[in-house]
Amino acid sequence: MGRTLLNITRAGALLALLPVTVAAQTKPAAAAQPSDMASGRRVFDAQCAWCHGNEGDGGTGPNLHGTLRHATTLNSIADIIISGIPGTDMPSFRLGLTDRSARQAATYVLSLSRSASRRGTGNAERGAEVYQTTGCGSCHVVDGRGGILGPELTSIGGRRGAVYLREAIVTPAASHPPGYLVVHAVPNSGPDIRGIRVTEDVFWIHIRDANGNVHALQKSELARVDRELEGTLMPAYDSRLSPAQLDDLVAYLATLRGAK
Amino acid sequence: MTNDVERKGRKDRKKIAMALRASRALRSAIASAGLKVCATIALMALSLVPLLAQEGQWLMYSGSYNSHRFSPLKQITTDNVAKLRPAWVYQPPGTGSIESTPIVANGIMYVTSGPTMVAAVDLRSGKPLWEWTRPIAPSVLNLGFPRVNRGVAILDTMVYVGTLDGYLFALDAKAGIERWSVHVGENPVGHSITAAPLVVDNKVIVGISGGEAGIRGFLDAYDAKTGKPAWRFWTVPSPGEPGSEGWPGDSWVHGGGATWLTGSYDPALKLLYWGTGNPGPDWNGDSRKGDNLYTSSLVAIDVETGKARWHFQFTPHDTHDWDANQIPVLVDTQVGGRPRALVVTANRNGFYYALDRKTGEFVFGTQYAKQTWAKGLDERGRPIEIPGMEPSEKGTLVYPSLQGSTNWASPSYNPVTDMLYVPVREMGSVYYKTGVEYKPGTYYTGGSEKRLDEESWGAVRALDVKTGKQAWDFRLPTPTWAGVMATAGGLVFSGSNEGNFFALDAKSGKPLWQFQTGGAIRSGPMSFLVGDKQYVAVAGGHALFVFSLGE
Numbered sequence: 022m023g024r025t026l027l028n029i030t031r032a033g034a035l036l037a038l039l040p041v042t043v044a045a046q047t048k049p050a051a052a053a054q055p056s057d058m059a060s061g062r063r064v065f066d067a068q069c070a071w072c073h074g075n076e077g078d079g080g081t082g083p084n085l086h087g088t089l090r091h092a093t094t095l096n097s098i099a100d101i102i103i104s105g106i107p108g109t110d111m112p113s114f115r116l117g118l119t120d121r122s123a124r125q126a127a128t129y130v131l132s133l134s135r136s137a138s139r140r141g142t143g144n145a146e147r148g149a150e151v152y153q154t155t156g157c158g159s160c161h162v163v164d165g166r167g168g169i170l171g172p173e174l175t176s177i178g179g180r181r182g183a184v185y186l187r188e189a190i191v192t193p194a195a196s197h198p199p200g201y202l203v204v205h206a207v208p209n210s211g212p213d214i215r216g217i218r219v220t221e222d223v224f225w226i227h228i229r230d231a232n233g234n235v236h237a238l239q240k241s242e243l244a245r246v247d248r249e250l251e252g253t254l255m256p257a258y259d260s261r262l263s264p265a266q267l268d269d270l271v272a273y274l275a276t277l278r279g280a281k
Numbered sequence: 282m283t284n285d286v287e288r289k290g291r292k293d294r295k296k297i298a299m300a301l302r303a304s305r306a307l308r309s310a311i312a313s314a315g316l317k318v319c320a321t322i323a324l325m326a327l328s329l330v331p332l333l334a335q336e337g338q339w340l341m342y343s344g345s346y347n348s349h350r351f352s353p354l355k356q357i358t359t360d361n362v363a364k365l366r367p368a369w370v371y372q373p374p375g376t377g378s379i380e381s382t383p384i385v386a387n388g389i390m391y392v393t394s395g396p397t398m399v400a401a402v403d404l405r406s407g408k409p410l411w412e413w414t415r416p417i418a419p420s421v422l423n424l425g426f427p428r429v430n431r432g433v434a435i436l437d438t439m440v441y442v443g444t445l446d447g448y449l450f451a452l453d454a455k456a457g458i459e460r461w462s463v464h465v466g467e468n469p470v471g472h473s474i475t476a477a478p479l480v481v482d483n484k485v486i487v488g489i490s491g492g493e494a495g496i497r498g499f500l501d502a503y504d505a506k507t508g509k510p511a512w513r514f515w516t517v518p519s520p521g522e523p524g525s526e527g528w529p530g531d532s533w534v535h536g537g538g539a540t541w542l543t544g545s546y547d548p549a550l551k552l553l554y555w556g557t558g559n560p561g562p563d564w565n566g567d568s569r570k571g572d573n574l575y576t577s578s579l580v581a582i583d584v585e586t587g588k589a590r591w592h593f594q595f596t597p598h599d600t601h602d603w604d605a606n607q608i609p610v611l612v613d614t615q616v617g618g619r620p621r622a623l624v625v626t627a628n629r630n631g632f633y634y635a636l637d638r639k640t641g642e643f644v645f646g647t648q649y650a651k652q653t654w655a656k657g658l659d660e661r662g663r664p665i666e667i668p669g670m671e672p673s674e675k676g677t678l679v680y681p682s683l684q685g686s687t688n689w690a691s692p693s694y695n696p697v698t699d700m701l702y703v704p705v706r707e708m709g710s711v712y713y714k715t716g717v718e719y720k721p722g723t724y725y726t727g728g729s730e731k732r733l734d735e736e737s738w739g740a741v742r743a744l745d746v747k748t749g750k751q752a753w754d755f756r757l758p759t760p761t762w763a764g765v766m767a768t769a770g771g772l773v774f775s776g777s778n779e780g781n782f783f784a785l786d787a788k789s790g791k792p793l794w795q796f797q798t799g800g801a802i803r804s805g806p807m808s809f810l811v812g813d814k815q816y817v818a819v820a821g822g823h824a825l826f827v828f829s830l831g832e
Contacts, residue, residue: 064715067674067675068713068729071731114729116425116726116729117564117713117715117727117728118715119720119723120720121716121718122716202735221779222758222780222797223758223777223779223795224781224783224795250735
């Protein structure tokens with residue numbers, strides 16, 4: 022949380038450097054006005070940077086530089102901002118943004134998509150080798166192959182930005198992939214069980230341990246259950262990979278855009 | 282069922298006499314959960330059916346006019362609840378989820394599902410006798426809430442239901458055929474009805490939704506027989522009226538104050554107690570500097586005239602969407618050794634309030650859930666706000682989240698333990714403020730929130746009604762949407778987003794029984810008799826589950 026709020030604060034600092042403009046135009050012209058761009062950036066900093074990164078180069082949401090997967094025109098980008106993308110983490114902003122604000126944000130996003138991404142120095146082909154030799158596939162699935170302990174990565178490059186991917190490898194505990202909360206159950210008798218929470222209701226909790234076994238536990242038989250919000254089953258790879266290998270691996274993951 | 286009840290009634294001449302008196306005088310329902318007032322309602326045109334949960338019925342959304350949601354039935358107890366088993370399950374047509382509390386009258390259950398469907402279900406077999414569906418086109422707006430319906434009202438031979446597209450229908454209780462309908466609000470500008478109406482004094486009282494669409498809120502009363510309008514109470518005053526000084530310029534026109542949940546009624550005072558929603562725009566208060574009466578308030582309305590007798594505003598100039606629509610609970614108890622007629626409520630803003638229900642006087646208030654926006658309440662109950670907690674462009678972290686410390690899920694009051702059982706949501710949000718412009722039929726909110734999902738949780742929380750102090754807390758994995766019902770069997774029933782329907786010991790909060798319904802519980806449990814046997818019902822997901830004691 023602290024990290025994310027820090028991002029907001031940084032976005033705010035950036036904001037202060039921008040000229041404050043009042044967008045007076047109301048006609049729904051496709052042509053972007055300079056004021057739309059500035060207002061759009063303000064909206065982006067406040068509403069979009071949380072996931073897409075302060076510079077739009079991705080975070081928990083995808084990189085917006087280069088060709089966008091779901092929309093390529095001002096209208097279609099504005100539609101996505103208003104309606105969201107079903108089946109993804111992209112929410113609808115119908116509640117919070119007026120049509121005009123959404124169009125302004127779309128103007129800025131369109132400009133991002135037309136500017137080149139700040140390219141990483143990694144080599145994706147060498148990164149694929151790093152993926153194989155490091156054993157990532159023992160816990161992650163790509164294109165139907167691999168283990169199930171960690172999140173599937175088949176389309177991870179389309180859903181997460183490079184900054185997030187790098188951080189997830191170096192400091193996995195900070196990555197918080199949804200559905201992979203680590204819990205630690207202490208039964209009234211018998212050994213502790215630590216693993217991924219598969220499902221939980223008021224009376225039961227199901228935990229997948231590091232061997233992939235699912236334990237169905239009745240809470241009344243547990244002394245306690247700790248939710249490890251900063252926990253992970255994934256080892257940190259900062260010391261296991263060279264800086265070049267890390268760049269390559271991130272470059273490879275960024276190319277994963279869905280099953281071929 | 283009717284005959285059974287009539288037979289019982291004949292055995293008790295005193296009760297019948299009282300029923301007749303009450304019927305002639307009021308023809309309205311009065312119920313005080315078997316405590317001090319035992320009055321009745323004329324349900325059938327020619328036969329009197331006492332409106333008492335003792336008789337095994339559940340005649341209105343909150344069970345009784347005082348909204349205790351307390352069932353005096355006590356066959357199911359702390360000792361035998363472990364034997365509770367499903368008796369039958371009803372699945373309505375369509376794919377809408379059930380957020381309704383069923384009504385049971387004359388041996389029939391009336392239950393609704395979304396967007397707008399009413400079913401009359403036979404209590405013994407679980408078979409629907411009729412199903413009435415209002416065709417709701419995809420273009421019908423539901424700005425700020427799901428496409429749901431939360432229940433019906435009943436009087437004599439008619440069942441009353443509001444529709445997502447803004448109408449009130451009277452249906453024949455036996456056949457589900459339309460008797461009359463009125464157009465309550467314009468859906469194309471955001472009006473909808475999701476709340477169960479309330480029948481009082483031959484009037485159908487119905488509230489309106491649309492607080493995120495820039496409506497001007499109101500509460501309506503219609504003649505129960507004909508649908509003829511009786512009165513309308515505007516929750517936002519027009520220029521020159523009391524309270525209008527808190528609405529600069531024409532901000533009152535889209536001032537919000539929706540009345541989207543069912544209120545309560547005190548038949549002795551002839552006062553309706555109705556909660557009002559957030560002011561509009563929700564999160565950007567720049568255009569409406571002032572207190573914005575009567576939004577985020579409780580209003581006591583004379584049922585004869587439709588005029589407010591008093592009001593109490595919980596959150597003046599609200600900028601966090603903290604509606605005050607939560608069910609007001611009418612309680613007679615001792616405060617400081619003195620008997621008090623109170624209306625109590627656990628508010629969305631994190632504070633519990635006890636008000637004198639005759640005068641609206643603030644008796645006391647106290648924090649009952651995590652909140653970071655106020656230092657406390659002053660001697661008149663007004664919040665002492667902490668500066669800088671308004672939504673901002675950069676985002677402002679505040680507890681509770683915009684859905685509040687509690688929401689529309691109903692609390693329950695047990696007069697034996699003198700505890701209020703509150704469904705609690707422990708969650709914070711980062712609140713954003715954005716620009717806003719009014720465009721008919723679109724959101725008029727001026728902001729948004731980012732919820733802190735990971736660190737959130739829920740609870741059924743028992744509060745001592747006299748002090749607001751927590752007696753016990755039963756923790757839930759996520760912030761709850763399930764209503765609560767206490768029973769004379771010493772039990773507290775509620776549910777979870779994870780599908781659990783459970784019974785707790787009313788004294789300790791200890792879980793005694795649970796059943797996994799397979800769908801999120803976003804409805805209120807209720808209880809009734811079939812013959813002499815007690816049943817408990819709750820909706821989970823798209824189905825209604827009915828339970829009774831197994832052998």
